[in-house]
Amino acid sequence: MSASGSTTNGITMSAAGAVDREEARVVWTEPAARALRVVALGGGTGLPILLQGLREALFPPGGPREPARDRERLTAVVTTGDDGGSSGRLRRAYRVIPPGDIRNCLLALSDGDPTLAAIFNFRFNGHEGHERDDGREVEGHSLGNLILTALSHLEHDFLGAVERANHMLGARGQVLPATLDDVRLVAEFADGSRAEGESRITALGRPIRRVRLDPETVAVLPQAREAIMAADLIVIGPGSLYTSLAPVLLVHGLAAAVAASGARVAVVMNLMTEPGETDGTDAVDHVLAIRRHAPQVPIHDVLLNTAPIPAPMIERYAGEGAFPIAVDAKALRALGCRVVGRRVLAPGAVIRHDARALARAVLELLPEARADRLSHVGIGATRGALDAGASTSPRAAIG
Secondary structure (H helix, E strand, O other): OOOOOEEEOOEEEOOOOOOEOOOOOOOOOOOOOOOOOEEEEEOOOHHHHHHHHHHHHHOOOOOOOOHHHHHHHEEEEEOOOOOOHHHHHHHHHHOOOOOHHHHHHHHHHOOOOHHHHHHHHOEOOOOOOOOOOOOOOOOOOEHHHHHHHHHHHHHOOHHHHHHHHHHHOOOOOEEEEOOOOOOEEEEEEOOOOEEEOHHHHHHHOOOEEEEEEEOOOOEOOHHHHHHHHOOOEEEEOOOOHHHHHHHHHHOEOHHHHHHHHOOEEEEEOOOEOOOOOOOOOOHHHHHHHHHHHOOOOOOOEEEEEOOOOOHHHHHHHHOOOOOEOOEOHHHHHHOOOEEEEEOOEOOOOOOOEOHHHHHHHHHOOHHHHHHHHHHHHHHHHHHHHHHOOOOOOHHHHHO
């Protein structure tokens, strides 16, 4: 890098360190006293990529299985507002929590029988030449969605169904819905109009000003709140800003739990804008949108890609209305965020994050997350002792 600096994908970097992008990589080992805990928030296609990488990094092949400890180390808290496709059909027909995003996250954490994982991932697409009505009832459905729906009836509880599927797939870590309440997503567009339903919102393709949940009082799942409160590191994204990330943060009590946890909070910046959802937005706009929807949530780190995207791929995506998200590191730092740049672009014809590279980048934040946690626990313990009239010191409280 020259002293005058360079630009990669809209990220201005200088020798003075505009972006923290040290190339050294770490192999994560954790203290024996307490496993560090990571909670990932979101949904859609972005969250499973992160989970797959974290599963491979935290639970290497051949390592011991400790189900209770594994669940504590890695938790996915997933949005539940989907009303389109297979999930929407099952939601309307059987009044279940939309299973699609849950299924994708379970598969990302799956470390059991690969045949069973393939069954969960199978989708009925139909075949040419069949009569029109043949198979219409299952066409387009994921078999995993059907299994989760069946398990929810057998267990008389969707959470029980998720736990059973977690066990069946040999998942490392746990997947939790953000809420078990029936919820719809409502969007307010830049022109003042409104629309209800995730699928309708995305289909309209209008610039979104903000979203809300209906009803707004849907309560966070207690187990999700507990996992968040115990977390050392909370990761938001990658994922659709207004239909995956904002909705999970809007669940009543969830953002408050993030704020009270004392965990380090990192936002994984998306690689590209999404047509009809984040047209014309940059990284600062994404951070401000998260703050607008969940103002109490601190954002300590913004993790972004510094690997160049090949020009032919940019041109192809531009034809579909998607463009690389520009990053102004100085403006992000002015918002109080540390900008962490890493090469996390996956190879191939699709622009997406590389699961392993993204997981490594996230795990590099854990030492600082542990320091934040110790500081938070020490302050909390000290205040509690003082409120009780005891005499103690911060060092004693931490120990």
